[in-house]
Amino acid sequence: MMGNVAMAEGALAAGLDFFGGYPITPSTEAIEHLAKRLPEVGGCCMQMEDEIASINAVIGASVVGAKSMTATSGPGLSLMTETISMAANLEIPFVFCDVQRIGPGSAGPVTDPHHNDIGLIRFSGHGEFQVIALAPMNCQELFDLTITAFNFAETYRCPVYILSDAYLGHLHEAVYIPPKEEIIKGIVTRELPTDFSKKFSYFDEISGKYIIPKPPIMGTDYSPIMFLHQPHNYEGITSPKSLEFMEMLIEKIKSNMDKISITKEYKLEDAEIIIISYGLPVRTSYRAVDIARKEGIKVGLLRIVTIWPFPDEKVKGIVKNAKVVIVPELNYTGYIAEQVERVTNLETPIIKIPKVGIFHHPDDILKVIREVSK
C-alpha cells in the first residue's frame, strides 16, 4: 500500500467524516483515494478551489461535529497557516497531513523529500499555541499514527500534524490493518457530553491540572453562542485575561506530555554515542547502529515520534552521559538538532548530518560514528 493511501486508510479507520483538499504533489494520492473511499462510508470528500478554502472547509466541518482532516505539502501549509492559528485559538480539532517536499516554490524537484516544515508547523501562525506533530517512518506507522493523531486531536483540541514526506508518501509497503472491532476500541469519538454543568471549568483545583472539555458542536445545545478567533471564554465572549488563556492553550498539552510524547529507544543502555532522529532517517540510523555495534562501537538510537512538543526531559536524561550526539536530518538547518542544543545547554557536542532531497545512506552515518569513536 502506498504511504499516502495508508494514511488515508488510517484516517478512515479513525472515523473520518470530511476531507477538504487541493491537489498538490506529493500529497495528491490521499485526496484521490479518499474521493473514492469516503462516499462509500457516508463521508464527504471535497476538492476545494484552493488550499485556503480547503482548510476553512475543514474547520467549518469540524465545528459542526465532523472528524475532519486535510493533506497538503509545504506551499499549501504556508497558505493555510492563518486558518490554523484561528483553529488553534478556538480549540477546533483537526488533523493535518503534511507531505513535505523540497523547495519553497511550485516548480522544481517536487517529488524529493525535505524536512523543511518542522520549524514552520511549530512556530506557524500569528497566535501562541502548542501543536502536536507525529513523524512516522514507514507505511504501517502512517496508518497507526493517523489513528493516534485523530485521538489526540479529539482529546486535546489542537492541530495535530502527521509529518510525512515525498519518499514516504510514495513508498509502497505491506500494511497490516487490524480487524474493525479492534480499531474501534481505541478510538475517541465526538459524542456530546452528558453533564453540561462542568463545561466552563478548564482547571481542576484538586489535581491542579488543566482539563479539556469536549469540543463544542454547532447546531446542538452544546455550543457557545459565538465563536470568535481571539482569546475567549466558553460563552464565546472575549476574555480580558489573555495571558491566562495563552497559558491554558499551551499547558493543556505540556501537562499531558506523558500521554502525548512517544519516543523509542534502541540499544541505549551503555551507549556513549547517541543518535537522535525522527522520520525517514530513523530507518538508516537503525542500520548504522547495528553495523557499528558489530564493530564494537557503543552506539544507541533515540527515536522521537512526537517531535512537537519536544520531549525535553527525556532527551536531557538520555544525553546526560553521552560523549557525543549525532542528529541526521533531512534539512540543513537542523531544527531538532537546535532543540537538542537547547536542552543540553551546548554541553554535549552535537554533530548534524544534513541531507536535502536525498536519503541518508547508512555509510553517511557510519562514517561519522567511526570518526567520533576514534
Added chain:
Amino acid sequence: MSGIGPMYPTEKPDHPYVQLSMSGHLLGKYSSRFCAGCGYGMIGHIFTRVFEDEKLDPKLFPVVIGIGCYSQLLLLIHHASQKFLALHGRAPAMATGIKMANPKLKPIVFSGDGDCLGIGGNHFIHICRRNVDCVILVFNNSIYGMTGGQGAPTTLFGAHSTTTPYKMFENRSDSMKLALAAGASYVARTTVAHPRTFMKYFRKALKHKGTSVIEVITPCVTYFGRKNLDSLGAENLGIKGEKMDDTGKMIDWIRRNCIRINQSKLMSENELFNKYVIGEFRFEPDKPEYSEEYAKIIKLAMEEK
C-alpha cells in the same frame, strides 16, 4: 429637508424586537457600536425581525460572519442564533464545510464588499458555482469602513477614499454580474433605503434551496459620505453636488442612484455608469443543489461497493 432626521416622541414605548437583540437580551436595552448614520443597525434589526417572525430554529441556521464593520453585528443580531466569526474573506469556504458536514444546516453568511469581492472573491465564485445551499448577504458600502475608509473593489469611479485621495480610477466590480456568471440560483440586490424589499428577498432566500446572493447597498457616512459629493453617479447631469455628511443625504443619494431592473433594460451602458441596478436578477428554484447531488454520489458509491 433630509438633514433634520426623524422625530421621536419623548417617551418611547419599548420596541417589540429590542429584547431579541444580543445587547437587549443581556442588558435590556438596545446599543450598538456603529457610527451615527450607519446602515448596519437596520440590517441587524431586519435580520433579527425575520429570524423571529419566521420562527427559525437557531440550531439549523448558523450565522457565519466575515470581517468588516458588520462583524460587530454578532453583538446585535438575534441572541439565540449561533454565530461563527470567520476569517477575512473565508466565510463562504467555511459555510461550504458546515453545509457538507451536516446537510441539515443552512448557513447564513454575512459578508462585505471588500470581504466577498476583494480578498474572498475566489471563495465567493466557487460557492456560487457549486450552488451550495446557503444565504450570502453582501453588504456594499463602497468603502473599507473598519480600517478607516480605504478604496474597495466596489468604490464608484471618481469617488475619494484614503487610498485614492485624488479620485478612484479603477473599474468597479459588480457582485451581481459575478454571481450570475458563477451560477448562483437566487441573485438579488436591494438597499437599506428599501427595507421591506430586503425583508421580502431575505424571506425568499431562506426558503430557497441553493445559493442565494443578496447584495445590500448600505451607507457609510463617516468614511464615504463625508468625503464625497452627492453628484456621484449623476456626472452626465453636470451638477456641482454637496458633501453627503449626514444619513439623510446619503439615503437620498442611494435612492436616487438606484435603477430598477426593468427600467435598466431600456437604458444604455453609459446611462447605467456608476449606478446601482436593484431588483431580482435570477431565481431558479429547480437548479440542482450541491449537498443533495453529493447525497446521490454517496448512494451511488455505496451501491457500487
